[in-house]
Amino acid sequence: MSEIETHSYDVIVIGAGGSGLRAAIAAREAGKKTAIISKSLFGKAHTVMAEGGCAAAMGNVNPNDNWMVHFRDTMRGGKFLNNWRMAELHAKEAPDRVWELETYGALFDRTPEGKISQRNFGGHTYPRLAHVGDRTGLEMIRTLQQKIVSLQQDDFARTGDYEANIKVYAECTVTDLIKDGERIAGALAYWRESGRHLLLEAPAIVMATGGVGKSYKVTSNSWEYTGDGHALALRAGASLINMEFLQFHPTGMVWPPSVKGILVTESVRGDGGVLTNSEGKRFMFDYIPDVFKDQYATTEEEADRWYTDADNNKRPPELLPRDEVARAINSEVQAGRGSPHGGVFLDVSSRMPAETIIKRLPSMHHQFKELADVDITKEPMEVGPTCHYVMGGIEVDPDTGQASVPGLFAAGECSGGMHGSNRLGGNSLSDLLVFGKRAGDGAAAYVDSLSARPVLDEVEVKRAQERSVAPFGDGSQDGAENPYTLHQELQQTMNDLVGIIRKEEEVRQAITKLGELKERAKNLVVEGHRQFNPGWHLALDLRNMLLVSECVANAAVLRQESRGGHTRDDYTTMDAEWRHKLLVCTADGDDGVQIVEQEQIPMRSDLMELFELDELKKYFTDAELPGGATA
Amino acid sequence: MSYQQKFSVWRGDSDGGDFVEYDVEVNEGEVVLDVVHRLQATEAPDLAVRWNCKAGKCGSCSAEINGRPRLMCMTRMSTLPQDTTVSITPMRTFPVIRDLVTDVSFNYEKAREVRAFVPPADLAPGEYRMQQVDVERSQEFRKCIECFLCQNTCHVVRDHEENKLAFSGPRFLMRVAELDMHPLDAAEDQEGLNRKAAAQDEHGLGYCNITKCCTEVCPEHIKITDNALIPLKERVVDLKFDPMFIRRRKRKSKEKEQVSEEG
Numbered sequence: 001m002s003e004i005e006t007h008s009y010d011v012i013v014i015g016a017g018g019s020g021l022r023a024a025i026a027a028r029e030a031g032k033k034t035a036i037i038s039k040s041l042f043g044k045a046h047t048v049m050a051e052g053g054c055a056a057a058m059g060n061v062n063p064n065d066n067w068m069v070h071f072r073d074t075m076r077g078g079k080f081l082n083n084w085r086m087a088e089l090h091a092k093e094a095p096d097r098v099w100e101l102e103t104y105g106a107l108f109d110r111t112p113e114g115k116i117s118q119r120n121f122g123g124h125t126y127p128r129l130a131h132v133g134d135r136t137g138l139e140m141i142r143t144l145q146q147k148i149v150s151l152q153q154d155d156f157a158r159t160g161d162y163e164a165n166i167k168v169y170a171e172c173t174v175t176d177l178i179k180d181g182e183r184i185a186g187a188l189a190y191w192r193e194s195g196r197h198l199l200l201e202a203p204a205i206v207m208a209t210g211g212v213g214k215s216y217k218v219t220s221n222s223w224e225y226t227g228d229g230h231a232l233a234l235r236a237g238a239s240l241i242n243m244e245f246l247q248f249h250p251t252g253m254v255w256p257p258s259v260k261g262i263l264v265t266e267s268v269r270g271d272g273g274v275l276t277n278s279e280g281k282r283f284m285f286d287y288i289p290d291v292f293k294d295q296y297a298t299t300e301e302e303a304d305r306w307y308t309d310a311d312n313n314k315r316p317p318e319l320l321p322r323d324e325v326a327r328a329i330n331s332e333v334q335a336g337r338g339s340p341h342g343g344v345f346l347d348v349s350s351r352m353p354a355e356t357i358i359k360r361l362p363s364m365h366h367q368f369k370e371l372a373d374v375d376i377t378k379e380p381m382e383v384g385p386t387c388h389y390v391m392g393g394i395e396v397d398p399d400t401g402q403a404s405v406p407g408l409f410a411a412g413e414c415s416g417g418m419h420g421s422n423r424l425g426g427n428s429l430s431d432l433l434v435f436g437k438r439a440g441d442g443a444a445a446y447v448d449s450l451s452a453r454p455v456l457d458e459v460e461v462k463r464a465q466e467r468s469v470a471p472f473g474d475g476s477q478d479g480a481e482n483p484y485t486l487h488q489e490l491q492q493t494m495n496d497l498v499g500i501i502r503k504e505e506e507v508r509q510a511i512t513k514l515g516e517l518k519e520r521a522k523n524l525v526v527e528g529h530r531q532f533n534p535g536w537h538l539a540l541d542l543r544n545m546l547l548v549s550e551c552v553a554n555a556a557v558l559r560q561e562s563r564g565g566h567t568r569d570d571y572t573t574m575d576a577e578w579r580h581k582l583l584v585c586t587a588d589g590d591d592g593v594q595i596v597e598q599e600q601i602p603m604r605s606d607l608m609e610l611f612e613l614d615e616l617k618k619y620f621t622d623a624e625l626p627g628g629a630t631a
Numbered sequence: 632m633s634y635q636q637k638f639s640v641w642r643g644d645s646d647g648g649d650f651v652e653y654d655v656e657v658n659e660g661e662v663v664l665d666v667v668h669r670l671q672a673t674e675a676p677d678l679a680v681r682w683n684c685k686a687g688k689c690g691s692c693s694a695e696i697n698g699r700p701r702l703m704c705m706t707r708m709s710t711l712p713q714d715t716t717v718s719i720t721p722m723r724t725f726p727v728i729r730d731l732v733t734d735v736s737f738n739y740e741k742a743r744e745v746r747a748f749v750p751p752a753d754l755a756p757g758e759y760r761m762q763q764v765d766v767e768r769s770q771e772f773r774k775c776i777e778c779f780l781c782q783n784t785c786h787v788v789r790d791h792e793e794n795k796l797a798f799s800g801p802r803f804l805m806r807v808a809e810l811d812m813h814p815l816d817a818a819e820d821q822e823g824l825n826r827k828a829a830a831q832d833e834h835g836l837g838y839c840n841i842t843k844c845c846t847e848v849c850p851e852h853i854k855i856t857d858n859a860l861i862p863l864k865e866r867v868v869d870l871k872f873d874p875m876f877i878r879r880r881k882r883k884s885k886e887k888e889q890v891s892e893e894g
């Protein structure tokens with residue numbers, strides 16, 4: 001192999017979305033020389049797709065809000081499977097992280113007093129989401145991007161080099177992490193433009209690679225969401241938790257077929273939109289589960305009054321957590337009460353004047369007009385569930401974001417625990433900020449604690465290089481496989497067999513199919529040369545998608561209950577004995593997976609006391625309750 | 632509902648290239664990017680294209696369709712004539728890397744030359760107070776998805792490579808306007824940076840002769856010319872008659888002369 005381009009850093013951040021950029025800012029502000037590795041151009045990360053807002057209990061709209069209410073809502077949304085320490089840190093620190101964005105130049109929508117405005121969202125007791133119309137994610141990514149630029153300008157003023165202390169490697173893909181013994185030592189990557197390898201040497205790596213939705217056919221996720229961080233971490237020896245929990249967002253576009261899955265923001269419901277079936281019925285009133293009976297309106301009249309008088313009325317059931325709404329839509333369609341194209345109706349046109357709709361939901365108005373010829377100010381939208389978010393991810397220490405591998409950190413969607421079995425809308429953007437900063441700080445502190453830098457193992461590097469160019473083959477393969485075909489089969493398999501509603505026999509079929517696909521993937525052959533070759537890139541992504549899908553399917557078979565983003569047709573109820581158990585995935589060999597059960601750490605008593613005993617009884621075993629029998 | 636459509640796609644790299652003809656199936660509701668993806672999955676697995684969200688939110692899939700700068704994910708096939716060949720070419724203003732992918736680093740360099748927001752020193756995080764009406768002007772510009780179609784279209788640089796050094800283009804002049812209109816930006820008070828003067832002196836605002844080509848191609852329908860560039864030009868004109876500013880500027884250029892003489 002020829003001489004390889006090599007660079008040294010203190011901290012490498014893989015991923016340039018919200019959590020990656022926030023981690024990089026923290027590491028750079030802690031004085032660490034930092035690199036950001038981005039699969040796409042700078043500023044294109046999946047964070048731009050977030051629409052509704054960023055949840056933070058600032059209490060700007062309703063002064064009754066505080067971190068304790070946010071904490072309770074988050075735990076309820078996740079059906080109490082959440083890592084309570086992460087939920088606590090998140091609820092406490094989110095307001096500071098949002099206010100900090102204003103010092104970077106962010107311009108959120110305002111209240112009449114000039115504070116940051118906050119909107120209602122599913123599962124949140126009070127208006128809590130800082131937002132900019134329905135393009136909040138774009139505002140966040142641009143703000144963080146511009147903060148990075150601002151730090152580069154400071155470095156330029158001091159050193160004459162913009163990239164002296166923080167550099168963005170755009171269109172650069174990491175294919176393997178390299179270790180020195182048990183510790184992280186760096187990463188091998190390749191430039192898309194030239195196809196050439198580069199070696200990044202660093203004692204600390206922050207994973208911020210987002211989710212896994214591209215393993216599914218119907219998804220709101222962009223091409224980047226191939227589970228890279230999950231797979232890289234797994235192969236480097238880290239563990240993943242909660243991989244059985246996938247969030248299907250209740251409202252994706254269903255028509256025309258080419259846009260199926262594109263997100264329709266929850267703000268449509270938060271701002272007053274209602275869901276109806278083909279009989280014109282607001283069906284969500286039929287789907288309020290027992291655990292939420294006391295918090296949601298039971299009549300349309302009360303639900304409608306809530307929009308103007310939230311303190312004296314209960315909220316409409318359209319604003320139940322996402323897992324509940326997605327299942328309800330699924331049931332309506334199954335029962336034959338769906339819309340013409342297999343969804344249900346979501347209507348704002350009869351609920352608000354046209355100018356209000358255009359003002360509050362400009363992207364939605366634009367999206368439906370341009371892509372579906374539907375004017376949402378005049379007619380209802382057709383919507384249905386779409387694969388949106390993975391709750392599972394790299395197991396980390398809540399306070400520092402450190403994974404089980406020394407030197408490896410993770411934040412945002414690719415980390416696990418914070419959201420339990422189901423994430424509330426708006427808690428993702430705040431998660432990125434809170435834990436992005438913590439992981440960046442954690443990585444910087446780890447670097448400070450080292451007495452000597454780890455050394456890259458040349459044999460490892462060489463092996464990683466060979467593996468990454470293997471798909472080009474040597475021209476001798478019989479029965480060569482096409483990456484696009486394999487990807488389509490993977491998406492169909494996961495969509496049909498490990499989707500919203502799961503059955504043991506179907507998931508087992510999926511596991512068998514995944515095994516076949518993995519075998520076939522060994523014969524992948526790509527055409528052309530290494531320069532900006534999408535087929536080659538997909539072949540590398542497929543390795544990650546297959547590994548992560550195996551985690552999802554195997555965990556889904558084991559968890560014999562229904563909770564949040566995991567619904568079993570053969571185990572339809574939530575089981576308190578499963579709440580305190582996590583399923584932990586680790587790598588078995590190079591591309592296999594093994595799963596073991598692990599006990600959750602019991603919730604701290606002062607956090608437990610934030611809930612009424614009657615509510616806790618719905619989720620916890622008797623032995624876990626305060627004053628309960630201890631084993 | 633499906634039909635066959637002839638496409639002519641530019642393929643090549645920095646050393647040159649040519650159009651390649653394809654006959655592709657098109658289905659109801661599809662956009663140009665769907666067709667490009669079908670090509671990749673069938674006839675042309677190594678066809679290079681940039682895309683991310685396929686929902687008009689990330690601004691990655693910019694190209695020229697039948698000569699018009701567009702996002703491929705937001706151009707529906709039903710808006711293009713079926714009886715003539717549809718051409719897809721890379722953006723013309725930027726150097727080709729491969730096929731439909733261009734080197735857009737020009738834009739990132741220009742972005743870095745616009746001094747970032749300067750937070751007011753006397754306000755702690757959480758103390759910012761702004762009225763909706765005051766933030767709305769800048770918010771319009773922050774809708775920008777950085778697809779760089781305006782940069783690609785602007786005639787100042789489209790066929791004039793030599794202007795690229797002095798001219799930041801509509802996207803980054805708009806960024807200057809955005810910061811200039813930000814209710815709390817303290818660049819002038821704390822750093823002595825007049826953003827209007829910077830637009831004129833450092834970012835080449837004077838090159839713009841408001842032909843509105845940028846506004847026409849903006850997929851976000853931002854009124855770049857009317858709301859950002861013209862107001863910025865008006866503010867620059869106002870500056871010229873501001874005696875305090877004239878004095879400061881004279882002093883600055885004098886200092887510069889002295890420095891260059893000494894150097």
